[in-house]
Amino acid sequence: MAQKIMSLQNRKNQKRRFIFLFLLPTLICFFLFYFYSVVTIFLTSFAKWDYTN
Structure with a gap:
């Protein structure tokens, strides 16, 4: 009985691992x-943008 329970638990663990x-x-x-x-968005938010060249 204990081996049967362990094998069911092993199957569940193997299935979870596969997923x-x-x-x-x-x-x-x-x-x-x-x-x-x-x-990238966070770092560019600190950049000073000068649109007038």
Whole structure:
């Protein structure tokens, strides 16, 4: 009985790990582009813009 419960838990953990690994590249790309744009906007907000040349 204990082995059966452990095997069910192992299957659930393997399934969760597979889902996480499947979504990991998408999450990495999303956060890279999202945080890159947020940091860029934050840094350019401190720039002094002179439109008159």
